[in-house]
Amino acid sequence: EKDGYPSFMEKEINDQPDAVAATLLGRSDLEGKLTLDEMRIDPQVLKTINKIIVLACGTSAYAGQVAKYAIEHWCRIPTEVELSHEFRYRDPIVDENTLIVSISQSGETMDTLMAVRYAREQGAKTISICNTNGSTIPRESDAVLYTHAGPEIAVASTKAFLAQITATYLLGLYLAQLRGNLFQGQIKDILADLAKTPAKIAQVLANAAQIKDLALSMANTRTVLFLGRHVGYPVALEGALKLKELAYIHAEGFAAGELKHGPIALIEEGQPVFVVVPSPRGRDSLHAKVVSNIQEVRARGAMTIVIAEEGDESVREHAEHVFYIPETTTLLAPLLTTVPLQIFACALATAKGYDVDQPRNLAKSVTVE
Ligand code: M6R
Secondary structure (H helix, E strand, O other): OOOOOOOHHHHHHHOHHHHHHHHHOOOEOOOOOEOOOOOOOOHHHHHOOOEEEEEEOHHHHHHHHHHHHHHHHHHOOOEEEEEHHHHOOOOOOOOOOEEEEEEEOOOOOHHHHHHHHHHHHOOOEEEEEEOOOOOHHHHOOOEEEEOOOOOOOOOOOOHHHHHHHHHHHHHHHHHHHHHOOOOHHHHHHHHHHHHHHHHHHHHHHHOHHHHHHHHHHOOOOOEEEEEEOOOHHHHHHHHHHHHHHHHOOEEEEEEHHHHHHOHHHHOOOOOEEEEEOOOOOOOOOHHHHHHHHHHHHHHOOOEEEEEEEOOOHHHHHHOOEEEEEOOOOOOOOHHHHHHHHHHHHHHHHHHOOOOOOOOOOOOOOOOOO
16 A cells, blocks of 8 residues: 555655646646636635635645645635634634635544534534545535545645645635736636646656755754744744654744844754745746855854755855755645655655654544644
């Protein structure tokens, strides 16, 4: 079942081109018109939505954070992301014009289920993004958008994460189509970019040896920091979570802009810092800002490990290690930039002799509150 891989996790990391491709399959026609069959909410109702709240836990919540950037940009609907277990206990503002998007690989996470139930009681419409057919959360939601990543066995989520991000892009584009926020041609172009990502993920996987070698050389590391901005921020959080879960190494992810507000005090000689760099072709001054963040930590002794876009030579002089990912748009980059971080955590945990499929203290689905 592991297809010759030493662990389910490695198999699932390598399944990711297929997981993304399967999630995209059959959801749009040649003109870029999306038809989401399981979207059982009346389109007229979806047109009146004035707020989206994404509810999820753990890695699925990071997929939600990526979704916020895409949905707000494409649909202009205010979108919040909240951990399911925080949501219910703070008297949130939810009504019939609120769309709840829950994200859960298992569809059984109790915290998320309870949050969805609560939101429904308040009259909200609920969509479940889920990887498990017929599980409880999609059954209790008004609509479901299945991710087709295939069964995820390893406790640490990998392919489900990329499939969830893909599904939220589809949902965002569907809402933009319905509400007329994007022209059909723009949707078609974004779908064409998305369709190219499986092959690009495969390219990242083909370069796994470089990141595995780095992981082996870092087996004695005690703490690792991850920095990102924009959609690179949730990717940084996910990179840190993978390392904690699998290698039991202290790790933290930060929004790079937050460095000077405190975390930069942590940097001392030799501190490993991963930096997720946005495309230099992207909007605004995002790229330049992140490059200056790299310089700031490096000036204080950090060992910088940079994930950047192919052809971005500007980062080389600031980095001990550079991993290049294929070109893509700013919003779609998490489908690529996450992969080296997964490989790194898996390889480091394996080097330390840990069971990457069954990390200590963790369960695959958390069915208690
Ligand atoms: O099944 P779910 O997506 O609802 O699970 C949510 C989290 O428990 C899950 O993502 C967890 O954080 C994983 N161990 C991450 O690798």
